[in-house]
Amino acid sequence: MQQWVHLNGQLVPKSEATLSIYDHGFLYGDGAFEGIRVYNRVIFQLEPHVRRLFRSAHALSIDLKTGPEQIQAAIVETVRANQLDSGYIRVSVSRGVGLGLDPAHLKSEPTVVISTEQLRLYTPEMYERGLDVITASTRVPPSVCIDPQIKSLGRYVNNIMAKMEANRVGAGEALMLNMDGYVAEATGDNLFLVQGGELITPPPSQGALPGITRQVVMDIAKETGIPCRQSVVTLYDVYNADEAFLTGTAAEVIAMVTCDGRRIGDGMPGPVTRRLIDAFREKTRTAGVPV
Numbered sequence: 001m002q003q004w005v006h007l008n009g010q011l012v013p014k015s016e017a018t019l020s021i022y023d024h025g026f027l028y029g030d031g032a033f034e035g036i037r038v039y040n041r042v043i044f045q046l047e048p049h050v051r052r053l054f055r056s057a058h059a060l061s062i063d064l065k066t067g068p069e070q071i072q073a074a075i076v077e078t079v080r081a082n083q084l085d086s087g088y089i090r091v092s093v094s095r096g097v098g099l100g101l102d103p104a105h106l107k108s109e110p111t112v113v114i115s116t117e118q119l120r121l122y123t124p125e126m127y128e129r130g131l132d133v134i135t136a137s138t139r140v141p142p143s144v145c146i147d148p149q150i151k152s153l154g155r156y157v158n159n160i161m162a163k164m165e166a167n168r169v170g171a172g173e174a175l176m177l178n179m180d181g182y183v184a185e186a187t188g189d190n191l192f193l194v195q196g197g198e199l200i201t202p203p204p205s206q207g208a209l210p211g212i213t214r215q216v217v218m219d220i221a222k223e224t225g226i227p228c229r230q231s232v233v234t235l236y237d238v239y240n241a242d243e244a245f246l247t248g249t250a251a252e253v254i255a256m257v258t259c260d261g262r263r264i265g266d267g268m269p270g271p272v273t274r275r276l277i278d279a280f281r282e283k284t285r286t287a288g289v290p291v
């Protein structure tokens with residue numbers, strides 16, 4: 001079946017969706033993006049994702065020349081065109097096209113690309129068993145240099161380096177520390193610990209992206225009476241947590257059962273994690289924007 005890509009305001013066949021070699025996203029990582037999921041023809045958390053995209057663009061001083069409603073409509077249109085029942089939507093924006101880093105040299109409006117794919121990060125067995133995770137030597141950049149609240153293209157070179165560290169040793173994910181040695185997040189996911197019945201997750205000030213899935217889990221925790229707080233997290237806290245799990249649009253909610261060779265809790269997805277995974281899956285079945 002013909003696949004379509006929304007490129008700068010128009011649906012074009014995927015084979016014709018090409019970008020300039022001088023696109024600032026390609027040249028300098030000068031842009032932002034979102035990854036969004038569709039479950040059974042319902043787009044999950046569409047508004048929060050689009051809101052974060054506009055905040056990222058605003059912080060980067062990229063004027064998208066369009067509004068959130070138009071981008072949302074374009075996302076819906078792309079999902080419909082590709083008859084995507086369940087899958088992944090990628091929305092990428094860049095400052096535009098022009099050689100030289102000075103934005104004064106740009107010769108175009110910002111680039112906006114919306115595409116859809118099938119994406120499965122982990123096997124069903126990994127969701128059942130939980131992930132073995134390592135700590136990467138690659139750090140997240142200090143929040144005062146690149147704010148982690150901006151889901152910027154350029155920031156991800158570090159996350160890719162960290163992911164390669166995990167791949168090299170056959171780990172499912174890598175935790176990334178900030179320059180003070182506190183745990184920020186994983187390469188494409190947020191971290192939660194369960195300790196004494198309470199959820200703990202690092203705040204954006206420690207280098208964590210304010211994840212949409214993280215917020216969904218925090219909302220579920222509130223609805224179901226599980227206390228949750230944002231706090232500085234050390235590796236000691238991770239190793240000694242009762243349970244730990246990761247959240248992200250791509251990864252969804254997945255238990256983390258070892259870290260750096262230390263068993264977390266009893267080395268299996270714990271009861272709180274399992275409850276939250278079930279509640280998260282239930283939300284993906286019941287909440288969102290239909291297409």
Ligand SMILES: Cc1ncc(COP(=O)(O)O)c(C=O)c1O
Pocket residue numbers: 035159185186187188189190208209210211212213214247248249250
């Ligand atoms: C670095 C990083 N942290 C956390 C997340 C999880 O965020 P979300 O739940 O919004 O996908 C992502 C994925 O977008 C990410 O790239």
